[in-house]
Every structure is written in structure tokens, then in C-alpha cells.
Amino acid sequence: MIWKEVDIVSWMDKTNEKIQANKSELTILDRNIGDGDHGINMSRGFQKIVDQLQETNYSSVSAVLKDVAMLMIRHIGGASGPLYGTAFLRLSLATENIQTIDTTTLAKGFHAATAGIKQRGKAKSGEKTLIDVWSPVTKYMNDTEEINPTKLVQVAELAMENTEDMLAKKGRAAYLKERSIGHIDPGAMSSYLLFQSLAEVLEGGSTT
Numbered sequence: 001m002i003w004k005e006v007d008i009v010s011w012m013d014k015t016n017e018k019i020q021a022n023k024s025e026l027t028i029l030d031r032n033i034g035d036g037d038h039g040i041n042m043s044r045g046f047q048k049i050v051d052q053l054q055e056t057n058y059s060s061v062s063a064v065l066k067d068v069a070m071l072m073i074r075h076i077g078g079a080s081g082p083l084y085g086t087a088f089l090r091l092s093l094a095t096e097n098i099q100t101i102d103t104t105t106l107a108k109g110f111h112a113a114t115a116g117i118k119q120r121g122k123a124k125s126g127e128k129t130l131i132d133v134w135s136p137v138t139k140y141m142n143d144t145e146e147i148n149p150t151k152l153v154q155v156a157e158l159a160m161e162n163t164e165d166m167l168a169k170k171g172r173a174a175y176l177k178e179r180s181i182g183h184i185d186p187g188a189m190s191s192y193l194l195f196q197s198l199a200e201v202l203e204g205g206s207t208t
């Protein structure tokens with residue numbers, strides 16, 4: 001599909017709906033291995049994002065993504081706000097000055113975004129963070145000929161579930177050492193919701 005400004009807005013709307021519906025689940029996950037604020041951080045941040053996007057007219061996909069990044073940094077807060085913000089800034093850069101943004105362009109953007117999260121969080125795969133969802137999803141997107149939305153959701157879901165058995169090496173969860181095992185990482189779940197929403201937009205196809 002060819003990505004337009006409205007598709008990004010729709011992606012953020014769908015993500016917001018899922019974040020709001022799963023706010024308490026995200027809170028519970030973060031209460032298990034963190035400080036219990038991930039549900040609140042994400043719901044507050046995404047509500048601000050959709051409100052702001054609704055009020056603004058954008059002239060490029062890159063501009064929408066840049067605004068999303070800024071709003072994430074400002075309104076999600078915590079450790080995850082700047083990490084999500086970095087990812088969306090990279091997505092914005094990857095789509096800058098490109099007339100026709102197809103899914104291949106976006107997949108490359110996600111690759112840069114994942115690298116950005118790793119850099120910003122000084123983290124790598126296998127450390128029980130949102131990277132453990134971003135990384136396999138990005139790999140799937142870039143390795144496949146054509147992204148299959150159903151498969152994309154499966155990759156994201158399995159990746160999220162795989163964080164359960166991991167030992168946390170980053171953030172507050174790392175203080176728990178072995179006790180961090182047996183719980184899904186909250187950032188992995190919010191990332192799963194983000195990619196599930198992306199798949200729904202892809203499923204719907206181009207709006208123009």
C-alpha cells in the first residue's frame with residue numbers, strides 16, 4: 001500500500017483504542033516487574049497524540065510521524081516515552097522528502113527505528129524490553145517479499161510472549177534479577193498493540 005498522512009493518523013487512533021482498553025493490563029504487567037505506571041504513561045500519551053493529530057493538518061507522512069515522536073517524548077514520559085519517541089523520529093527521518101511511501105520504505109524506517117531504540121536505551125535483544133518485539137517484527141518486515149498482516153500480528157504476539165521467560169537486564173525490572181522471569185514485559189505488550197494496529201491499517205489497504 002501507499003502510505004498517506006491519514007493512514008498514520010488511523011494507525012495512532014487504533015493504537016490508542018487498544019492502549020485505553022488494555023490500560024489496566026499494562027499497569028498490572030508493570031506492577032509485576034516495574035513501578036506500575038506503564039498503563040498510565042501510555043494511555044495519557046496516546047490520548048494526547050490522537051487529540052493533537054485530530055486538530056492538525058499535515059502535509060506529509062514524515063511531518064505526522066515527527067509530531068507523534070515529540071508528543072511521545074513530552075507526554076508518555078518514563079523510560080518508554082523517549083524510547084518510543086526516538087523510534088518515531090527515525091521513522092520520520094526515513095520518510096522525509098519521499099513522495100511515494102510504500103511499505104518497503106516503512107519497513108526500512110522500522111529498521112532504523114529499532115536501531116534508534118537500542119542506541120537510546122543502551123540495550124540489545126534478549127534483555128526483556130520492547131526491543132524484543134521491535135527487533136523480530138522489523139526483521140520479518142524486511143525479510144519478506146510482501147508483509148502479510150496476519151503473519152505480522154503472529155510475529156509480534158509470539159515475540160511479546162517470549163519476553164515472559166527472559167531475565168530483565170534493563171530498567172527497574174533488572175533489579176529483580178531472577179524474579180523478573182515469568183512475567184511479560186510491559187513495553188513488549190504496548191509494542192505488540194502498536195504493531196497489531198499497524199497490521200489492521202495494512203489489512204485495510206490504501207485509503208486513496
Ligand SMILES: Nc1ncnc2c1ncn2[C@@H]1O[C@H](COP(=O)(O)OP(=O)(O)OP(=O)(O)O)[C@@H](O)[C@H]1O
Binds near residue numbers: 034080128
Ligand atoms: N534501557 C532500556 N532500553 C529499552 N527499553 C527499556 C529500557 N528501560 C526500560 N525499557 C522499556 O520501558 C518499559 C517501561 O516503561 P515505563 O513507561 O513503565 O517507564 P519507567 O517506569 O520509567 O521504566 P522502568 O521502570 O523500566 O525504568 C519496560 O517494560 C521496557 O520495555
Ligand SMILES: [Mg+2]
Binds near residue numbers: 030035038078
Ligand atoms: Mg514503569
